[in-house]
Structure formats: C-alpha cells, structure tokens
Amino acid sequence: MTCASCAQTVEKVVSKVPSVEEASVNLATEKLTVSFDENSANEEAVIKAVDDAGYQVVMPGEHMQYDIVGMTCASCSQTIEKVINKLDGVQSASVNLATEKMVVDFNPSELSSNDIMEAVKNSGYSAKESLSQEAQADLDKEKKEKHIKRMWSRFWQSAVLTVPLLYIAMGEMVGLPIPEMIHPMVYPERFALLQLALTIPVLIIGRPFFIVGFRALFKGHPNMDSLVALGTSAAALYSLYGTIMVLLGDHHFAMNLYYESAAVILTLITLGKYFEAVSKGKTSEAIKKLMGLAPKTAIVIRDGVETEISVDDVVLGDVIVVKPGDKIPVDGVIVSGTSAVDESMLTGESIPIEKKAGDKVIGASINKNGSFQFEATKVGKDTTLSQIIKLVEDAQGSKAPIAQLADKVSGVFVPIVIVLAILSGIAWYFLGQESWVFALTITISVLVIACPCALGLATPTAIMVGTGKGAENGVLIKSGNALETTHKIETIVFDKTGTITEGKPVVTDILVTGSLSKDDFLLLAASAEKGSEHPLGEAIVLAAEEQGMTFKEIDHFVAIPGHGIEVEIEKETFILGNKKLMLEKQIDLLDFEEESNRLAKEGKTPMYIANSHELLGIIAVADTIKESSLKAIEKLHRMGLEVAMLTGDNKRTAEAIAKQVGIDRVLSEVLPEDKANEVKKLQQEGKKVAMVGDGINDAPALAQADIGIAIGSGTDVAIESADIVLMRSDLMDVPTAIELSHATIKNIKENLFWAFLYNTLGIPVAMGLLYLFGGPLLNPMIAGAAMSFSSVSVLLNALRLKRFKPSK
Numbered sequence: 001m002t003c004a005s006c007a008q009t010v011e012k013v014v015s016k017v018p019s020v021e022e023a024s025v026n027l028a029t030e031k032l033t034v035s036f037d038e039n040s041a042n043e044e045a046v047i048k049a050v051d052d053a054g055y056q057v058v059m060p061g062e063h064m065q066y067d068i069v070g071m072t073c074a075s076c077s078q079t080i081e082k083v084i085n086k087l088d089g090v091q092s093a094s095v096n097l098a099t100e101k102m103v104v105d106f107n108p109s110e111l112s113s114n115d116i117m118e119a120v121k122n123s124g125y126s127a128k129e130s131l132s133q134e135a136q137a138d139l140d141k142e143k144k145e146k147h148i149k150r151m152w153s154r155f156w157q158s159a160v161l162t163v164p165l166l167y168i169a170m171g172e173m174v175g176l177p178i179p180e181m182i183h184p185m186v187y188p189e190r191f192a193l194l195q196l197a198l199t200i201p202v203l204i205i206g207r208p209f210f211i212v213g214f215r216a217l218f219k220g221h222p223n224m225d226s227l228v229a230l231g232t233s234a235a236a237l238y239s240l241y242g243t244i245m246v247l248l249g250d251h252h253f254a255m256n257l258y259y260e261s262a263a264v265i266l267t268l269i270t271l272g273k274y275f276e277a278v279s280k281g282k283t284s285e286a287i288k289k290l291m292g293l294a295p296k297t298a299i300v301i302r303d304g305v306e307t308e309i310s311v312d313d314v315v316l317g318d319v320i321v322v323k324p325g326d327k328i329p330v331d332g333v334i335v336s337g338t339s340a341v342d343e344s345m346l347t348g349e350s351i352p353i354e355k356k357a358g359d360k361v362i363g364a365s366i367n368k369n370g371s372f373q374f375e376a377t378k379v380g381k382d383t384t385l386s387q388i389i390k391l392v393e394d395a396q397g398s399k400a401p402i403a404q405l406a407d408k409v410s411g412v413f414v415p416i417v418i419v420l421a422i423l424s425g426i427a428w429y430f431l432g433q434e435s436w437v438f439a440l441t442i443t444i445s446v447l448v449i450a451c452p453c454a455l456g457l458a459t460p461t462a463i464m465v466g467t468g469k470g471a472e473n474g475v476l477i478k479s480g481n482a483l484e485t486t487h488k489i490e491t492i493v494f495d496k497t498g499t500i501t502e503g504k505p506v507v508t509d510i511l512v513t514g515s516l517s518k519d520d521f522l523l524l525a526a527s528a529e530k531g532s533e534h535p536l537g538e539a540i541v542l543a544a545e546e547q548g549m550t551f552k553e554i555d556h557f558v559a560i561p562g563h564g565i566e567v568e569i570e571k572e573t574f575i576l577g578n579k580k581l582m583l584e585k586q587i588d589l590l591d592f593e594e595e596s597n598r599l600a601k602e603g604k605t606p607m608y609i610a611n612s613h614e615l616l617g618i619i620a621v622a623d624t625i626k627e628s629s630l631k632a633i634e635k636l637h638r639m640g641l642e643v644a645m646l647t648g649d650n651k652r653t654a655e656a657i658a659k660q661v662g663i664d665r666v667l668s669e670v671l672p673e674d675k676a677n678e679v680k681k682l683q684q685e686g687k688k689v690a691m692v693g694d695g696i697n698d699a700p701a702l703a704q705a706d707i708g709i710a711i712g713s714g715t716d717v718a719i720e721s722a723d724i725v726l727m728r729s730d731l732m733d734v735p736t737a738i739e740l741s742h743a744t745i746k747n748i749k750e751n752l753f754w755a756f757l758y759n760t761l762g763i764p765v766a767m768g769l770l771y772l773f774g775g776p777l778l779n780p781m782i783a784g785a786a787m788s789f790s791s792v793s794v795l796l797n798a799l800r801l802k803r804f805k806p807s808k
Contacts, residue, residue: 001030001055002212002225013053017045032057054219057574061570064113064231066102068095069152072124083123086690087111102127128624148375152272158202158267163801169260188254192243199259203236206266222415227447228269230418234444242438251483258444292386293364298329301373318376322367330363330379337372338561340534341365352534354562369534396588417763420678421446424767445766445778449759462751465801466634466744473806475726482723484748486707486741490637492734493667493679493701495656495693496647497564499711501623505536507543508604508624511595512617519547521617523608527552528567528576536605537565539621564607573612582608587615632731637662639735646670646678646691646701672697676704691721692734736806743804751794758793 001007007025010032014023019040024033047057058667071077077095084093089110095102104116113129168191169443171178178184184191203210213229214224217738226468242253298311299321306321309331314320319335322328328341340352343365350776352368355361361374363383380386425443429436439557463483470477477483480631494500510518529537530551544551556568564577572806575585579596582589587610589596596606596618604622608615633643644665667678679701682689691698691705699721702708710722711729726733762778771777 001025001209006055006216009053010050010055013049014046017042017049020046037502044068046303052219054215060425064104064106064116065128066104066117066120066127066129068100068120068125068127070101071095071097071100073097076125078195079123080120080125083119087115087119090116107787148274151270153207155267155270155274158205158263160273161198161202162267165195165202165263166260168198169195169257182611184254188246188251191245191254192257195257196240196511199239199263202263202266203232204268206232207267209269217418222418227413227417228265230421231447232265234447235259235262238440238444249792292777293327294383295329295364297325298322312380314376314379316379319373320376321371321373322361323371324369326367328361328363328365328367328374330376332358332361332362332371332374332376332378334374337370337714339370339372340368342368356561358366365392401414410725417446420767428768441777442766442768443672446763449762449766449778462744462798462801463749465798466740466747466804469722469801469804470737471741473733473736474730475724475733475740476726477737480725482707483741483744485739486690487745488726489641489707489738490687491642491644491682492690492692493644493646493682493705494663494731495691495698495701496645496649496654499692499694500629500645500657500661501625505539505605505621505623507539507604507619508601508622509620510617511592513590513592513619516616519549521609522547522619523549523552524574524616525576525607525619525632526638527554527569528574528609530554536607536621540619542606559583574612574616575608576607579608580617582610585610585686590615592618601652601656603653603660625657625660626731628731630733633661633663635735636733636738639738641738642687644682646675646693648672648697673700676700679704690734691733692726709737739806740804743801747798747801751797753792754797 001010011023011025014020014034019037019042020034021037022035025031032046032050036042036623050057068077068080071080074097077097080091081095082103082576084090084104086107086615089107091105093102093104102120106116117129118125130538150283167176168182170180174496180186181460182190182194209225210229210233212228213222213225217226217229239259239262242257245253295311297308297320298314299306299308299550300314301307301319301321314330320329320332324337325341334355334357336357338354338356341355341361342352343362354536360377362385363378364385370484378384421443424446427441428442430438466483467477477486500738507522510522512518513519516524522540522544526541526549529540548766552569554567554569555571556566558566560566560577560581564575566573566575568574575587579589579593587608591609592608592615595607599606599618599620602622604620606620607619608618610616636643644667645663646656646667647657648670649657649668651666651668654666657663658666670678675698679689679691683704683706688706690707690709691701692701692709692711694711698710702710702721702723707721707724709724709726724737726737765778
C-alpha cells in the first residue's frame, strides 16, 4: 500500500467478502484487522479478495529467537539451519554460531514453537526460547530503517540526474547559458539524446511508482501512483517519439520534449514518500524502551539456596529475594520483610509506598531501603509491565492515521482525469483534427497538467515548515499526522505527577506549638530524618540543607513500618510520623488535628513530631504545582478546550490540585493499566482527546489518545509513545502546539486549494476548450510549466508559515 486510497480499496474489497462483518486497515502499521462471523470465517476468501485488488497479504507469522546448546563448529549451525528450513510453515531460519542463537520466522497455524525445538533435539542439539518480544521489536525497527534508507537513496540518486536535466531542458527558455555542443539550435540530436540518457535512470530508480501504479490501474482501483505513472509515462513516451522525430530530421520537436517533467515529478514525489517513511518509522521505539525496564535476572530460593537465574526462567510460586536498590523482577506478594518501593514509573505516584508482608509488588518497580522476599504471582507476558507493553502496541496499531486530503480525493480525481484525457484525445481525433499526434498531444497535456506534483508537495512542505517552527518554539512534532489531528482536539487530559506538578516532594508548611522556633523545629526534624531513606524525609533534609543547617548527631534510630520513625537526639527521644503513631504513643494532638486535615485537603502530607510526652508541631510535604500549569490551563480555557486531570493519587489530593489550577474534570485513583481506558471513555463521548504525561505509566494513554504529548523531562518511554514532545517541559507549549497545528492545517488547505485550482482550471484548457473557440492550445510544455508553477506557489505559501508566533 502506498496511500490512503490503497487502504480504502483493501477495506472495501474485504468488507464485501460474505463471512466478513468488519474490516479495518491501518496504513501506518500496514495491518488489516478482520472481524468474521464465527460460524463461517474464511481466511482464504479474504486473502484472495486482497490479491485480486492488486495487493498481497502476509499472515502475521511468529518471529522467535532460540538459544542453541551443543554446537561446536560451522557445520553444526548449517545442519540445524537445513533441518529447520525443511519444516512446513518455516519461512526462514538462521543460526549464529558466535552467539549460539537461532532466529526463525514461521506460520503459527502450520507449526508450533515446540515442533521447532523438537526438530533441533532430533538433530542432536537442544533449543530453548529466547525473549521473542524483544527480537520482534528489533526486527520491526530494522525493517523500517531499511525502508527509510531505501527511499532516501532513491531520492538523492534521482535528484543528482534531475537537476542537470532541468537545467538543460529549461535553461534556453529562461536565458541561462547552454554549452554549444548540446545547444538545441545547433545540435538538436545531442540535446534530445542527452535528456533521454539522463531520464532513463530516473525512470528505472522510480520504477516502484510504475509497478504499483499500473498494477492498481489494471486491477480497477487507480491511486495517486497510477496518475504519477500515467503522467510520467505519457511525457516520457511522447518525448521518446519526439527524439525519434529529431533523429529523423524534424528538428522542431527538440523544443517539444518533456523528459524533465517526468523526472521532476518522480523525484519530488519520492521526497514526499521519504518523509512519510520517516514519520512511520517511530512506532517500535516505545516498545523497545519498555522492554529495557524489566530486570534481566532474579535471585530465587530453590532447595533452600539463593540462586541468580534469568528472569525468563522464573516460574509461578518461586520465592524471590529483593535487596535494597534492586529492581523487582516480576509481580508478586511479599512473604517476609518490609521496605519502601518506588512505583513512580508504573503508577505515577511520586512518593515510594511502604510495603509489608501480604502487600503486592509490581515487576520493574525499584526497591528503596529494605530487604524482603516475595512469591511470584505473575510472570512472563502476564506481568503488569508486559500488559503495559501490550497496551502501547494495541493503541499504536489501532490509531488510524489521518489520510492526506490529496489521497482522499484521489479515488475520484484519478479515474476522472484518466477518462477525460482519453476521451478528449479520441474526440479530437474523430471530430476535429484526424491527426493522432494532435490527439496524443491533447491526452498528454491533460495527464501532465493534472499530474499531482503540487498535490504531492502541498502537505509535506507545510508539515516540514510547521514542524521546524515547532522545534524553534520547543515543540517537537513527530509526524504530519500529529500536526493534522492536533487542530481537532476538544479535550486535553493532563497527568498530575511531574506534569502539572514538579514530581518531587518539598516542605510546604511548618506549624509549631510554641516550645520551639520554626528553624529549631526544622533542624530537629531534618536531623531525625537524616538516617531515614524515606522520600518525605529526604524532602525535609533537603529543606534544612538549603538553609545551611548543621545536623545534630543521632544516638539511636528505629524505623516503624507504615507509621514513622523513633530517634534519640542528645539523650532525648523524639517520634516523627502519622496520626496513628501519635495515638499509639498517647500524644495529645491538641488543635493540630484540624490543621492536619486542612493540609491534607490541600493535597499535602502532614507529619507530626513529638517528644516522649508532648506534640511539638507539624511539618507538611507536598508535590508543588509548576509555575506554568495555571497559565497554560487558563490559555486552553480561552481557546475553548475542556481540561481534565488523570492521576493514580487519592481523590482528595487530586481534587485539591485541580482546584488550584482550574481543572474541569478530575479522574483520580486510576491504575496504570486503566489510564488508556479512561482516555478511550472520553473518545467514546465523541471527543478528540490529547493526553499530556511524563511517566512510563502514561505510555499506553499517550498512545491511545488521538494525540499524545510528552513532557521532555519525562521518561524515554513516554517521549517515544507520544506524537508531540515538549522539549522545555513548559506546559505553555501545549497551547502553542495547538495554535501551530491550526496555522499549518490552514496552510495545507490553502496549498491544496491552489494545487487543485491549477489542475481543475488547467484540465479544460488542456482538453482544447479554448482552442475550440479560436483560442490557444495548451501544449504539454505549457502544461508542464503550469504544473511546475503550481508547485512553486505551494512552496512559497508553505514558507509563509515561518512567520508563525505563539499568542500570549
């Protein structure tokens, strides 16, 4: 498939297959999804229908990687390759002796992975599955990179030949000096043959346009490539005829050659295809980054002994040991020990969570300060991380790209142009001139002036300038589709932690009873927390360090899991922690309970501090709101957009933050795997939704949203999953991105208007309408010039976008 009309054609023909209920084609991922009536599913009929339409179905074969044991030399690897390649259903198998790995592509409906491993065993070796998800991601990335390189290579090779060809063909007409040895008036034969010599390689390099275009035409479903193929073929064939006439002595044909039209069209359309390939080549990066999060090994207790094994070998029920600073290998439930676990990359919660026996832990989250043992309850593809990977894959696969307007009309425009070109040639031959040269000239004029050079340029040029302006303003827009969709956004969903807020806790309030000053109270709290690794404690220590305080020595330190700490400073005991700890130690909370509730309503975490017999005060810690958040949300409201906030935080904290910045809608206590669903629910209300986030937990929602916007300071995974990245981490760039999208789309529509105007006004003239009433005849040279002028006007209009500035 090469354009939106190809995707529409495949959808139409497959939808007509009797057993098919629904067919959906994603041009970006080149995937066809079919829903069958379960009683009469017919894959063969679908494959045949696609084949008849001029395209090819490649069934989603399995790509597996295996570790091979027992090889000693090159003949061993060759033996295994031969055995596996002979199996029915195997598309390819290659064995790498150095890495002792085998990669196999096979059809899972004909063959299973176990069959392959059994065949290896029967040949005298043993095989074990490697991590196939990662191998698949590598393969996809490699395939896309090859395609991008191929398109770039086609463009520059064509350009190298087209530039001198354009100079030779047009130089004489615009007053540029042409060497005498190839001057059309002196040596017309050389002039014509040199152009032919330069054009033939361009036609060969651009042969995919002819193969795809003519195939689609002959199958009855012409697309934009069909028009490119017809127009360039007509210009090249006519020019070849002209060259023969020049060689036969009819020298006036030397000035009626249109080789440069054919070459320029192919070169510029190839450039457009290159930009398209680049924008499509980003999809597998997010998946790769997610896979890199999972630890590669785990320490398990088997037969009473701690053993380090590959995470792939962990089975349900294994007891796993986790030490301070380790990543948790798989999902499970703690059986002994306590710790604080940083789950921010998965839940978005900035504060690590206290864990004890019976609590669940999530694979890929980071253990902070304690040691514990847990039982594996989910392994392999069932872990939370693997589910998030699957969600990102699904959301990316289901996101239909916005087809370019030029492609949308091609289904009607292309066949009409072809029919008009042929009819006008026939009409003039039988009703007017009775000269096949005149009739052919008319036909070629129509095809050349209608050839979609300006249409092909209209969108990519505006997108190039638009994305460039975005980068200047700190907004990285990854594709034309992102630009095109952003102007339709009606609802913007912000993640809370790290997006609206800074993402790291700081001290916000200090309330004292009077027995200590605020500075002494902060020094006492910081000295006590110096021995703790709790992030709330870290925030208090940082506040004291910023004031240059010298900490007091601690004589004794005890962590009370889930409650707080108890310390001894200068032979006096102090306790720091939550309300439960105070009540346990029978400390009178005085009027501070009301203050504590007020602080909690404001989204802050209050900590009580007391000595052995009385309360000394409260210190509150919170994740503070970014300066730009309020201004950005106000501006979005002025633009008429609804603003929502999505967070894993509790309802009270979320609503407190939302109130401060003026959020319209709050979605709180949302689990990471449900974030994408919350976005989907908003889309089901008929809204175009943008999601703004920074964490790994936001990746599925960023991919699910119509437009995913990542904060540049966020995780690599969020950045890769998103369509737009805010490089300055400034939320004011969200409205800038939307304004830029509006400006670019307006520019694209203007470009398309001019491109269509030239074509639609030029077609009747090319058909000889003016000539019929005694006016001039539009010969193919003028048609080529008009087509070139339409391209220039489109480029000049696109350059106007360089004046874009975001509003205040």
